[in-house]
Amino acid sequence: xxxxxxxxxxxxxxxxxxxxxxxxxxxxxxxxxxxxxxxxxxxxxxxxxxxxxxxxxxxxxxxxxxxxxxxxxxxxxxxxxxxxxxxxxxxxxxxxxxxxxxxxxxxxxxxxxxxxxxxxxxxxxxxxxxxxxxxxxxxxxxxxxxxxxxxxxxxxxxxxxxxxxxxxxxxxxxxxxxxxxxxxxxxxxxxxxxxxxxxxxxxxxxxxxxxxxxxxxxxxxxxxxxxxxxxxxxxxxxxxxxxxxxxxxxxxxxxxxxxxxxxxxxxxxxxxxxxxxxxxxxxxxxxxxxxxxxxxxxxxxxxxxxxxxxxxxxxxxxxxxxxxxxxxxxxxxxxxxxxxxxxxxxxxxxxxxxxxxxxxxxxxxxxxxxxxxxx
Numbered sequence: 426x427x428x429x430x431x432x433x434x435x436x437x438x439x440x441x442x443x444x445x446x447x448x449x450x451x452x453x454x455x456x457x458x459x460x461x462x463x464x465x466x467x468x469x470x471x472x473x474x475x476x477x478x479x480x481x482x483x484x485x486x487x488x489x490x491x492x493x494x495x496x497x498x499x500x501x502x503x504x505x506x507x508x509x510x511x512x513x514x515x516x517x518x519x520x521x522x523x524x525x526x527x528x529x530x531x532x533x534x535x536x537x538x539x540x541x542x543x544x545x546x547x548x549x550x551x552x553x554x555x556x557x558x559x560x561x562x563x564x565x566x567x568x569x570x571x572x573x574x575x576x577x578x579x580x581x582x583x584x585x586x587x588x589x590x591x592x593x594x595x596x597x598x599x600x601x602x603x604x605x606x607x608x609x610x611x612x613x614x615x616x617x618x619x620x621x622x623x624x625x626x627x628x629x630x631x632x633x634x635x636x637x638x639x640x641x642x643x644x645x646x647x648x649x650x651x652x653x654x655x656x657x658x659x660x661x662x663x664x665x666x667x668x669x670x671x672x673x674x675x676x677x678x679x680x681x682x683x684x685x686x687x688x689x690x691x692x693x694x695x696x697x698x699x700x701x702x703x704x705x706x707x708x709x710x711x712x713x714x715x716x717x718x719x720x721x722x723x724x725x726x727x728x729x730x731x732x733x734x735x736x737x738x739x740x741x742x743x744x745x746x747x748x749x750x751x752x753x754x755x756x757x758x759x760x761x762x763x764x765x766x767x768x769x770x771x772x773x774x775x776x777x778x779x780x781x782x783x784x785x786x787x788x789x790x791x792x793x794x795x796x797x798x799x800x
Contacts, residue, residue, distance in 0.1 A: 483581045489596060490579040490587075494632055494704060501600050506612055508603035511575035523570040530567045535576065535591070543580045543588040544568075610635070610645040615654055618673055620701055622680075623660055625670040628705045646671065662711050688740035690772060693779030695735040695747070695787050703736065715743040715766065731762045739779035744768060747780070751793060758793040760784070 549564035571577040578595035580588045617632035649655045658672040709717045720728040731748025748762040788795040
């Protein structure tokens with residue numbers, strides 16, 4: 426772990442206040458669900474089980490789905506903050522000027538949703554224009570462009586499928602307003618720092634995908650320093666190298682209190698590969714000495730650790746990683762592969778127990794038996 430030196434009403438909203446945002450990326454092989462990040466980190470009470478996540482994104486819940494780090498579920502009070510992005514995304518970042526090129530399709534789709542109610546992308550006419558997992562119908566691209574620009578919103582998800590609806594029928598009127606761009610950047614950077622504890626400028630920008638905004642970000646950070654909301658801090662890794670970054674004064678006070686408290690090494694929790702702790706792989710290597718890899722899209726022979734690999738967090742260290750598969754037919758959770766980090770011999774028993782407790786906790790929560798636990 427690095428050390429730091431000061432220098433140069435609702436289940437969903439409660440969870441989201443503890444996690445920066447929930448990334449919605451999901452893979453069917455592991456048969457999890459779109460709220461994977463929060464499910465690993467916090468034992469979901471009073472609602473339990475994989476169905477929890479999709480219950481959080483429903484009419485009446487104070488959440489909305491939009492481009493945060495990736496497509497993320499965010500507190501609805503951030504809707505005005507992302508007005509700058511909706512303006513930037515009038516020309517879609519992937520598909521280009523879809524709305525300008527196909528205004529009649531956009532008009533037809535908005536009219537159909539207004540008349541018929543929410544639609545899934547699978548309800549759109551047309552065929553995919555390519556093969557593979559990223560294949561997309563033209564009408565689906567138009568819907569995504571309308572959502573990115575703010576004309577549509579995601580009303581809910583069912584079995585991972587988005588339901589597109591008119592924004593005015595999803596986002597309460599009180600939040601359909603705009604925060605000025607400079608204020609929005611300050612709020613997002615401060616929120617990112619709150620989530621990370623300590624972070625360098627690059628990590629703060631990457632948290633919200635604030636690309637090509639270097640001068641604006643530098644100005645926003647300078648203004649936050651002037652108001653005393655953040656202070657410069659350096660982090661020192663285990664090899665004595667220092668890294669420049671920032672921290673909130675309140676978190677410095679918390680760090681002082683935590684100096685006397687060390688989390689147990691023998692109690693583990695699985696982290697989603699898309700957990701906010703793991704977003705910035707360079708930062709993970711610097712702070713934890715852990716090489717985070719996502720190998721989902723690699724051919725099997727080229728993978729080092731596995732398909733959907735979950736790091737094990739024990740105390741303040743990442744001590745192992747496991748590749749799991751849910752075998753629903755026989756209700757078991759299979760450990761396809763396990764790769765431990767090197768630890769001092771005196772800590773190996775604690776590491777093994779941390780992996781065991783992490784697997785036990787997750788297997789219990791999803792209602793599966795894990796044969797590896799009985800070995």
